[in-house]
Amino acid sequence: MSDTFRAALPGALRTHLSEPSSPALPDAPGAADLRARAAELDAADELAAFRERFTLPEGVVYLDGNSLGALSVGVRDRLAHVASHEWGELLIRSWDESGWWxxxxxxxxxxxxxxxxxxxxxxxxxxxxxxxxxxxxxxxxxxxxxxxxxxxxxxxxxxxxxxxxxxxxxxxxxxxxxxxxxxxxxxxxxxxxxxxxxxxxxxxxxxxxxxxxxxxxxxxxxxxxxxxxxxxxxxxxxxxxxxxxxxxxxxxxxxxxxxxxxxxxxxxxxxxxxxxxxxxxxxxxxxxxxxxxxxxxxxxxxxxxxxPDILSMLALESALDVWDGVSIEAVRDKSLALTDFFLECVAAYVPQGKVESVTPAEHELRGSQITLRTENAREIMRELISRGVIGDFRPPDVLRFGFTPLYVGFADAERAARTLGHIFG
Missing domain, CATH: 3.40.640.10 (Type I PLP-dependent aspartate aminotransferase-like (Major domain))
Structure with a gap:
């Protein structure tokens, strides 16, 4: 943890975060119930299997898909084929033979x-x-x-x-x-x-x-x-x-x-x-x-x-294959359920008054992200990322968490909120 981060925080929080064991603090009341509910929701999730279509780092909760989406599993092989065969062997013929045009x-x-x-x-x-x-x-x-x-x-x-x-x-x-x-x-x-x-x-x-x-x-x-x-x-x-x-x-x-x-x-x-x-x-x-x-x-x-920018365009074409068999309505349903659950977990884990949601609670007014306002938002996000929860920061005081339903699950939402709670102590 950076000295800049410690210096920016209130004294009690600064002392708490100086302890290496802070990520393993005792659970807040109700944490076991929230984790159990997350497991049940993930088990019932019709989109859960689509996570296998993406390459994600082990142990990381990725809530920044509203800035950069995750790598889908077919893109590497597609780009390798484009580079080695379509460009490397067919050369300019690929404008016609490989459908570049x-x-x-x-x-x-x-x-x-x-x-x-x-x-x-x-x-x-x-x-x-x-x-x-x-x-x-x-x-x-x-x-x-x-x-x-x-x-x-x-x-x-x-x-x-x-x-x-x-x-x-x-x-x-x-x-x-x-x-x-x-x-x-x-x-x-x-x-x-x-x-x-x-x-x-x-x-x-x-x-x-x-x-x-x-x-x-x-x-x-x-x-x-x-x-x-x-x-x-x-x-x-x-x-x-x-x-x-x-x-x-x-x-x-x-x-x-x-x-x-x-x-x-x-x-x-x-x-x-x-x-x-x-x-x-x-x-x-x-x-x-x-x-x-x-x-x-x-x-x-x-x-x-x-x-056309062929390399990035054909990577996109491969990435879009993950949508085969996906209903956008099901994606929306899960998005709302995920963001509802995340807000519930934040309310349970984060001390009252430390964060404020500026994303509307009403479903008809909410996209697929949750934005929380807090003091020292830049350093809070840096600490979240150091603990394996990746969101992003927007000045002056905003934490953004994007929920991409094809690869984000309810256990991810619970862990992100719990980690945020540990940071505030």
Whole structure:
């Protein structure tokens, strides 16, 4: 344990943590019952077997899948095959013979069911930020003439805000920050585009995608949703709720690997009018014609820009195989049960007043993470990680715990809360 950590903590807690035996402190009242319940819940869990589809370090509780998902077991062999055979032997022939060229659309169709989209509306490639830029500018170009406002989630992930400002400058719009809870009331005849996050990355709060999309449609505005913290954790229903555009990363709950390519959803009704601000050659109707004039490809393919990043894209394709046979509704049910149980364990193990949950208790308002506010959050998280419980920290005072139901179990939730309780003593 670092001297910095000890110095930052109150005296009694600092003394307690100086003892090497602190992880083995006597259990809090009710601990045996909570561990027994965790075992029962894990035994009854229909998704428990899916944990075997992931490579996880022995003895580690991994609650940071909302930042980087775990490695799925097939990815290593897939990458080895790509490197040794598809690249090493077939060389450039793999663009055709190994299906490299069609990977962005093919993998998009694997993601589509996880966000509630029909085939042909999702294309994979580039980063979330780049795809967001494409979607916002295209949405502004599709908006009714004369509208001037771009509503943006006031608590959005910072990059989304930066991109929105740039897109607004390009298209003559004015960015208006809005609390998602008040967004419906803020939409009017001057609203061109609405950019919202499905789940708040800090608090884990789930916003009303269906209701807010309906409100935007009634106001004549076009919606762009950021699904980074919801896709793969809960049902989204972009088609059912008539979402216009959506973007998302694949390295969180979709477990695609660090820096894996993002995706862009273009509703079929908007594809013919989708005017990308980045008209790259792979989004051309005749990419190998090398003509000086740009003609967009049909369908979601027009969302492509440059040469696909094949190694990370094919790693993602393999990672998505873990979803075979998985119901996203079952994932959501387990997510809510896990987060409920974790909060119950935190209440039992952590002294009252030491942490405060800022994630809504109501299921309809909760994503798949729990955010706790506490003093000395950075050092508390460092100590949790040193004891084998991996979450993450967000300044100034936030501990985030992401629950990925395909590989996190109830015993993991209980151990994480118990370890947190030991740290506070």
């Amino acid at each position: 069609t990977a962005p659309e093919r993998i998009g169709d694997k993601i589509a069911p996880l966000i509630g989209a029909a085939a042909g509306q999702v294309v994979v490639g580039d980063s979330t930020s780049v795809n967001l830029f494409k979607a916002l500018v295209a949405a502004a170009r599709l908006a009714a003439p004369g509208r001037t406002r771009l509503l943006v989630d006031a608590a959005t992930f910072p990059t989304d805000g930066y991109i929105a400002q740039s897109a607004a400058r390009m298209t003559g719009l004015t960015v208006t920050p809005v609390d998602p809870a008040q967004a419906a009331q803020a939409m009017d005849e001057d609203t061109a585009v609405v950019l919202l996050n499905h789940v708040d990355y800090r608090t884990g709060r789930l916003h009303d995608l269906a209701g807010l999309t309906a409100a935007a449609r009634a106001a004549g505005a076009i919606t762009v949703w950021d699904l980074c913290h919801s896709a793969g954790a809960l049902p989204v229903g972009v088609d059912a709720h008539a979402v216009d555009f959506a973007v998302g990363c694949t390295y969180k709950y979709l477990n695609g690997g660090p820096g894996s390519p993002a995706y862009l959803y273009i509703a079929e009704r908007h594809q013919a009018g989708f005017d990308s601000p980045l008209p790259g050659w792979t989004g051309h109707a005749d990419p190998f014609g090398m003509t000086p004039a740009y003609e967009a490809a049909p369908g979601a393919t027009r969302g492509r820009v440059g040469t």
